[in-house]
Amino acid sequence: MPEKATREYEMFEYEIAIARRADLIREADEYRRVQQAKKASRASWRSQEPEGSVRGQRSRFTRAA
Helix, strand or coil, X not given: CCXXXXXXXXXXXXXXXXXXXXXXXXXXXXXXXXXXXXXXXXXXXXXXCCCCCCHHHHHHCCCCC
């Protein structure tokens, strides 16, 4: 095989590797954004939950006055 063909093949492999690396970085960024959105959604949902009833817990303590 001529040396030029080998260099072209190596360049082709290199370009594929660069493209794959870019794809992996994009996928990782997308995954990270989804995880952050889920975390933010859970946090906002918790802040909107109503507080629990106090009436059921009053019997645990004695009256102060």
